[in-house]
Amino acid sequence: MKSLKENFQKAHIVIIGSGIIGKFNALELSELGFQITIIDPNQLQNSSNAALGLLMGNMYQKRRGRSWDLRKQSIELWPQWISFLQKFNYELNIEKPLIQLTTNEEKFKKLEKFIYENDDQNLRILEENSIFINNINKAFQTNNIKGIISFKDGRINAVSLLKTLDKYLKHKNVNFLQGEIIKIRKSNNQWISTTRNHENIKSDIVILCNSLKAVDLIDSLSHNVKLKPVLGQAMEIFINDAQVDLLSLPKQFSINGKNIIPKSKNKLIIGSTDEYSTMPEESIFEKLTNFLDKRPSWLIKGIISKKWYGIRSRPDGEASPIMKNLENGLIICTGFYKNGILLAPACSKWVANEIKNYLY
Ligand SMILES: Cc1cc2nc3c(=O)[nH]c(=O)nc-3n(C[C@H](O)[C@H](O)[C@H](O)COP(=O)(O)OP(=O)(O)OC[C@H]3O[C@@H](n4cnc5c(N)ncnc54)[C@H](O)[C@@H]3O)c2cc1C
The missing domain is CATH 3.50.50.60 (FAD/NAD(P)-binding domain)
Structure with a gap:
């Protein structure tokens, strides 16, 4: 043999x-x-x-x-x-870039330090008057969003x-x-x-x-x-506001740790949570939309059009x-x-x- x-x-x-x-x-x-x-x-x-x-x-x-x-x-x-x-x-692709945003000055300083310390052509600080920041501030009715862009990261x-x-x-x-x-x-x-x-x-x-x-x-x-279970929820929200065009936003970004993916002019995906349980928490809308001091009215009035969860394992x-x-x-x-x-x-x-x- x-x-x-x-x-x-x-x-x-x-x-x-x-x-x-x-x-x-x-x-x-x-x-x-x-x-x-x-x-x-x-x-x-x-x-x-x-x-x-x-x-x-x-x-x-x-x-x-x-x-x-x-x-x-x-x-x-x-x-x-x-x-x-x-x-x-043939359509499988990684959509780039990926943008990480914060309204917390201390967290932004850390991001800035990270960019300065890493001589990496694929990472930049977003200029305050960049089109990304302008469109995000306009849509989320804020004026203090700052962040970085990674040209090598993205979404599949x-x-x-x-x-x-x-x-x-x-x-x-x-x-x-x-x-x-x-x-x-x-x-x-x-x-x-x-x-x-x-x-x-x-x-x-x-x-x-x-x-x-x-x-x-x-x-x-x-x-x-x-291993212990960590449940993660995400949702798709339908926005009923003619003034807002979600497609003016970047294709994928995070604000204060919440990931946001605009799907169409009036739909976006937000995720995800870390719940140390096997049963999804009920107050998912609050939990996922509360990432700014003041939520824009279109987000408060948004309607969940889909929601889902997955249970992962954490060592x-x-x-x-x-x-x-x-x-x-x-x-x-x-x-x-x-x-x-x-x-x-x-x-x-x-x-x-x-x-x-x-x-x-
Ligand atoms: C809402 C959410 C958002 C996320 N977003 C991201 C993201 O943006 N980027 C990212 O990289 N990751 C993300 N993750 C994490 C990512 O989904 C997980 O890290 C990854 O899917 C884990 O894959 P896995 O194959 O280990 O486990 P799973 O996909 O859970 O697969 C395990 C499989 O094992 C099977 N199984 C179990 N027991 C048995 C058995 N006895 N015999 C045979 N089969 C069995 C199950 O049926 C299951 O299909 C996210 C997770 C969630 C929940």
Whole structure:
């Protein structure tokens, strides 16, 4: 019998969970020639489908450590993956730039310091009389908004990205099973993943990308993995005011920590919240629109035309995300309570390298 190393590309990898992290791992590993099976009971109801898709990499202010390294690597990988995935959806794109605004003088000073200290052509302070600031002040009836612009950051439509990945994975004959894994165990050097319907799936490697439920499948105490739920809500608001044209605003920006995406002349998306619970808080409109001392009247009168939420997992007692080689052939890549869309390329690359090291 040939060893695993000889059978490198024939190795069968089971990915548990088909959010952005599971699907991106499948993309990276299928390109390396592995046989992949992804298993998920419900690939549409996860936090990835709720994401706003903002890629805040370059404007991240801590320019060292693991978190920055992952961001930096993802910023570099994203354009390559976009041109690759455009073969499956030519409209897939990262809308740039991204604008970060504040009305807090102290926070603005920090942003200014960050820009001066980083000689980065892709980051600038927005001039007080720039068209962006003028239009934002006019629309939000303010005069004290300040901020920065990042030409390298932007937004990808998360749902469109997931659908494009589905097309790619189908083209690569990646096996997709609808089912919930309730147990994993090792037997004769192979991993056996058991579904709720008592089906056993054998593989050489298992990657856990199933967020909060990952801890149910491992001995979380001996592996020291703890995750807690963080619910995030977002909403689309319809504005009934002929004086306001939301399309005069930048395509994506944040004010005092709330992300805003104008969709049309009279619709915008605002998100998201961080709720340490599994039940969405009720006062969502108040929570998401209260980002200025005085809200403009059109915003107060706005009507929620859609709202949604997703539950992400946050590592408890360690930094996000959790990327660990738990034991031979068992990898965990989860705990993306924020920035899972942004970080997917770098984290999948890490997983692929771990697998290559394991098999060689
Ligand atoms: C409102 C909101 C806005 C956000 N905005 C952004 C943003 O702008 N930019 C950004 O980068 N990130 C954003 N995020 C965060 C981002 O959505 C997450 O970081 C990312 O989606 C996490 O992906 P995931 O694949 O780890 O988890 P998920 O997408 O939650 O996927 C986990 C999957 O595992 C499956 N699963 C669970 N248990 C099992 C089992 N036993 N067997 C098989 N499958 C199982 C689930 O069905 C699910 O499909 C946002 C999140 C929310 C909620």
